[in-house]
Amino acid sequence: MALNRLFxxxxxxxxxxxxxxxxxxxxxxxxxPNIEKPKPGFGKSYRRIVHFTDEYTVKPLEVTxxxxxxxxxxxxxxxxxxxxxxHKYHWIDWVRDGPTEGPPQEEKVxxxxxxxxxxxxxxxxxxxxxxxxxxxxxxxxPGQILKSSRELPRIPVRAxxxxxxxxxxxxxxxxxxxxxxxxxxxxLYIHAAGTFGTILRKQDDRVIVQMPSKRQFSxxxxxxxxxxxxxxVDHGDTPIGSPQRNRWLGNRxxxxxxxxxxxxxxxxxxxxxxxKLITNPEKHPLPPIQMTMNP
Numbered sequence: 001m002a003l004n005r006l007f008x009x010x011x012x013x014x015x016x017x018x019x020x021x022x023x024x025x026x027x028x029x030x031x032x033p034n035i036e037k038p039k040p041g042f043g044k045s046y047r048r049i050v051h052f053t054d055e056y057t058v059k060p061l062e063v064t065x066x067x068x069x070x071x072x073x074x075x076x077x078x079x080x081x082x083x084x085x086x087h088k089y090h091w092i093d094w095v096r097d098g099p100t101e102g103p104p105q106e107e108k109v110x111x112x113x114x115x116x117x118x119x120x121x122x123x124x125x126x127x128x129x130x131x132x133x134x135x136x137x138x139x140x141x142p143g144q145i146l147k148s149s150r151e152l153p154r155i156p157v158r159a160x161x162x163x164x165x166x167x168x169x170x171x172x173x174x175x176x177x178x179x180x181x182x183x184x185x186x187x188l189y190i191h192a193a194g195t196f197g198t199i200l201r202k203q204d205d206r207v208i209v210q211m212p213s214k215r216q217f218s219x220x221x222x223x224x225x226x227x228x229x230x231x232x233v234d235h236g237d238t239p240i241g242s243p244q245r246n247r248w249l250g251n252r253x254x255x256x257x258x259x260x261x262x263x264x265x266x267x268x269x270x271x272x273x274x275x276k277l278i279t280n281p282e283k284h285p286l287p288p289i290q291m292t293m294n295p
Contacts (some may be wrong), residue, residue, distance in 0.1 A: 046069065053169040060090055094188070095187075105127070109144045137229060140231065168222065179223060196212065
């Protein structure tokens with residue numbers, strides 16, 4: 001439409017716009033089409049694409065690193081992503097299911113390992129003849145027996161770390177993670193290393209949980225949750241240490257044109273203040289007061 005309007009103006013006023021202006025304008029329209037640039041977020045990751053199989057498997061999955069680019073157009077969408085050590089993806093089974101009545105289901109921990117695609121450690125668990133990956137808790141060890149149940153008992157359950165129960169079965173003050181949004185959907189909330197939520201109270205058929213952000217969420221009492229704090233607690237307190245390790249983690253550096261210590265908004269380097277002498281003040285005697293009778 002804009003190009004047609006331009007040529008219409010040329011017909012009406014040929015002396016105003018030169019042929020060079022028309023050529024430049026047509027060149028810009030041809031070389032810069034109106035492409036809607038996608039925005040990061042909304043559940044779409046521009047860091048990697050995981051090639052999932054049709055059926056669940058504990059075999060490490062192949063990964064295609066995107067380096068912050070859109071997989072269709074190839075345009076840079078998310079800045080600050082690039083490089084990084086190539087990791088295989090371990091498929092986590094988010095659904096911790098169990099019987100609705102009777103004794104709980106038992107699961108045995110086979111191995112605890114690190115996962116390069118997430119911050120928390122993962123655990124290989126055996127359930128009957130099936131193997132699956134779950135998020136490991138802070139003190140989880142190989143050989144540990146975990147329990148999971150969807151039964152709502154009359155008395156709250158005293159669960160151990162790593163056990164999975166519905167929120168209505170756990171007492172107030174219990175630390176939980178991997179909380180379901182709706183019953184049966186699988187753990188959706190609280191996945192990061194060292195994080196946990198706290199069960200505060202119960203309101204009718206709802207359970208109030210304080211999230212790591214200190215916000216309070218109200219869940220259905222039949223939503224499943226895993227007891228305990230997630231593993232790799234020191235992840236947030238561990239310094240990166242070097243720019244090279246930051247590249248290993250997949251973080252692309254800034255342009256280098258901005259310096260922290262220079263410029264208007266940079267950190268101002270001021271000379272240190274002089275040494276302050278800390279002494280105990282000496283007690284000087286008060287001068288004598290001479291009183292006379294003269295006015």
